[in-house]
Every structure is written in C-alpha cells, then in structure tokens.
Amino acid sequence: MACSCSSVPPQWRHLLSNALQANQHLKHSRYLQLATVRANGSPANRTIVFRGFVEGTDKLQFTTDSRSQKIHEIKFCPKGEICYYFTDTWEQFRIHGLLEIIGKSETDMNKKLIREKAWFSSSSKSRMQFAGPHPGLPVVASQDDHEPELDSEQGPVDCFCVVTLEPEEVDYVHLKDNKRWVYTRSKKENEEAYFWFEIELTP
Amino acid sequence: MACSCSSVPPQWRHLLSNALQANQHLKHSRYLQLATVRANGSPANRTIVFRGFVEGTDKLQFTTDSRSQKIHEIKFCPKGEICYYFTDTWEQFRIHGLLEIIGKSETDMNKKLIREKAWFSSSSKSRMQFAGPHPGLPVVASQDDHEPELDSEQGPVDCFCVVTLEPEEVDYVHLKDNKRWVYTRSKKENEEAYFWFEIELTP
Numbered sequence: 286m287a288c289s290c291s292s293v294p295p296q297w298r299h300l301l302s303n304a305l306q307a308n309q310h311l312k313h314s315r316y317l318q319l320a321t322v323r324a325n326g327s328p329a330n331r332t333i334v335f336r337g338f339v340e341g342t343d344k345l346q347f348t349t350d351s352r353s354q355k356i357h358e359i360k361f362c363p364k365g366e367i368c369y370y371f372t373d374t375w376e377q378f379r380i381h382g383l384l385e386i387i388g389k390s391e392t393d394m395n396k397k398l399i400r401e402k403a404w405f406s407s408s409s410k411s412r413m414q415f416a417g418p419h420p421g422l423p424v425v426a427s428q429d430d431h432e433p434e435l436d437s438e439q440g441p442v443d444c445f446c447v448v449t450l451e452p453e454e455v456d457y458v459h460l461k462d463n464k465r466w467v468y469t470r471s472k473k474e475n476e477e478a479y480f481w482f483e484i485e486l487t488p
Numbered sequence: 489m490a491c492s493c494s495s496v497p498p499q500w501r502h503l504l505s506n507a508l509q510a511n512q513h514l515k516h517s518r519y520l521q522l523a524t525v526r527a528n529g530s531p532a533n534r535t536i537v538f539r540g541f542v543e544g545t546d547k548l549q550f551t552t553d554s555r556s557q558k559i560h561e562i563k564f565c566p567k568g569e570i571c572y573y574f575t576d577t578w579e580q581f582r583i584h585g586l587l588e589i590i591g592k593s594e595t596d597m598n599k600k601l602i603r604e605k606a607w608f609s610s611s612s613k614s615r616m617q618f619a620g621p622h623p624g625l626p627v628v629a630s631q632d633d634h635e636p637e638l639d640s641e642q643g644p645v646d647c648f649c650v651v652t653l654e655p656e657e658v659d660y661v662h663l664k665d666n667k668r669w670v671y672t673r674s675k676k677e678n679e680e681a682y683f684w685f686e687i688e689l690t691p
Contacts, residue, residue: 311575312575313573313575316573316575318521318523318533318571318573319533320521320523320531320532320533320569321531322525322529322530322531326525326529326565326567327525327565327567327569327584328523328524328525328531328565328567328568328569329523329569329582329584330521330522330523330533330569330570330571331571331580332571332573332580362529362530362531364530364531365531366523366530366531366532366533367533368521368533368534368535370516370519370521370535372514372515372516372519372575377534377535379532379533379534381530381532417690418690419690420689420690420691421689421690422689422690423687423688423689423690424688424689424690484626485626485627486623486624486625486626487620487621487622487623487624487626487627
C-alpha cells in the first residue's frame, strides 16, 4: 500500500508506457475496448484506437464520429471504462473515469487546439472515414461508392470529435506474474491536488 | 436486409465460427471483453475467456468466481455486451444480451449439469484459481503462499460459476472489407419462435 503525489507521473503510467513499448510490434497494440452505458441503462462495448495522452495530463485520447452511438451514450452517462489487454505481455489495464467530448462547437481554446492537432495527426485514410456516409445507417443499393475528397490542408470536418478519458481508477493485472494492483485517484481534505493511492490485490 | 428462421443457425454463428477457426493459432483468440453496469450506474469492462456455446443454444458460456465484482454487477443489471475482436482477421463482434449466473445454489437440473461439465472441462490450473484466496481483497504480507490442493475427481467448488450470455443483437464489423452487418433477434406477433433479422449498415 503506498501513495504518490500528483507532481510525479503515477506508477500506472510507467506500467502502461512499458506495455505499449513491449507490444508496439503488434498492429493491434493500440486497440482497446471502451464500455459506456446506453440511455436504457444497459452496457455498450466496442474497440477503439488509443491516440496517446493529452499533453501534460493523464487523460487518454481517442477520436470518434459525432454521428456514432457512443456520443449519445457519453452525453447520457459520461462515465466510461476501457479494458486494454496486451496480447504479448499478458497485461490488462482497466481504466475507469470521466469521458469528455471535444466537438466542433467547442469554445475552450485549449480544447479546440487538441481537436485540431488530433485531426492533423490522423492518417488521410482515417480522416476520410469522417467524410464518408453516416455510420450506422442502412446501406442502400444506390449508395454513392465514390471516395469522398478531402484537402490535406483542410481542418477537422464537422463530425470529427476527440473523446478524452480522465482516469479515476486503474486496475492493473499481470497474468504471467499473477499480480494485481489497483490505483485510485484521491484528494486530501482541503487540498487541491490529487494523489494516487495504490494497493496490491489478489487477482 | 433479410430474415432467417430460428431452426437454422443464425448467420452470425457462421461468421463467429469462421473467425474462431481462422484465429485459433493465437493464444488470445478466446479472449474477449465483457461490459456490465455497476450498481452506481457506471460501466465496468474486463477480459474474460470464451468457453463455447451452451449445447443446443446460441448462449455464449464463460466461467467466473462468485466472489468477483462482476457477479454483483450482473445481479444489479443482467444486461451485458461483449466485444470480441479477432486480431488476425480484423473482425469485431459486439454481442448484446441477457446474462445469467449458474452458481452452486442452482436447482435446475440442466443448468446444474452445465456447471459440472464446465468445471470438469476446465484445466487444473484454471480450477485452482477458484480454490485460491478471495479475488479483489488486499494482499497481506503474511498471506499463505502454499498452492491450494484439489482432488481432480472433485466436483465444482462453491465459488465456481458459469455465466451465460443470450444474444439479442450482434453487431459484426469486418475491418479489412469495411463491411458491417447487424443481426437482431425478433419475434412475430402471436408466435413463439424467434427469428434473426439482418441488415447491412455503414461501418
């Protein structure tokens, strides 16, 4: 059982960073599963791509289409839990926290910048998806198959969103070693800064 | 858009069966992520192992420990969604449905049998986990490190549970082909039997 103050990166960041490095030769090493809650209270789950951390924070970053179901779900319930399993090193990170959407109507300058940076650092193939037809609608026979065109200098299209996850709890399991650690973000009374409380649990 | 009657296996079963076969050389090909809802209404997500279908049904089968958090979550909200991503063939199955727990106090004879069969078809290493200390409790320094002992003839230990997922909707995406199909279980008015309604959607 131990505490770490907020000015140093929490221990789980080191573990995640090591896992990313050790698995980076795998195409799917950036794929993880995000669980959200639907408006009817039942869960949803899908694979998304980890796009790194928001600079200077512990927030995980993803991109998505404003027309996708997960946007509605996040608006209904802003809590999410990702499950990130690394297939080569047998490590699992379950990260629970607060989801935030940064969309086209964002007014905060820093967040607008995060969205723009995320757009320009996406591949052209990835950007093209956002210029395509509405995801989740029926495919009709007459549908226009022509590739949409996008100027490479053009900023984010309207439906391009960044989703961030601000971790509150990280549950780490190392299957090979049969070890489990849980990291919980906490605040001391009358103090502003967060710290991470860590504890070893039976797997 | 098409319908299939309930007497033939639904199309998604063929797709899943093919994906399992095409990825079977990978150790993690039976690993998937199950999302549930916590008692506070926020989502939970973790990796579990697919243990095949309950004989003669479309129910997916898993095993778990009655002392794990997911049991409490399923009791609170019996809906679940698995996300099953096949890393070699780039296929994703999101399967949403009703979760059921088959535990030691089960009285239905068929379900008792499912639990016993699941126990005896588990590896001895896997069985040993259920004889170990309470999962999710703090590790204490004085903890007994001795391996628990289990007679190989012995039936399921008390905390051994089977969890089944009865699919209501299957959302299938083939990333390489950029194709998406959604299969929804439906019932016609005044009819007992289910059928599967299928529709192609934009990914």
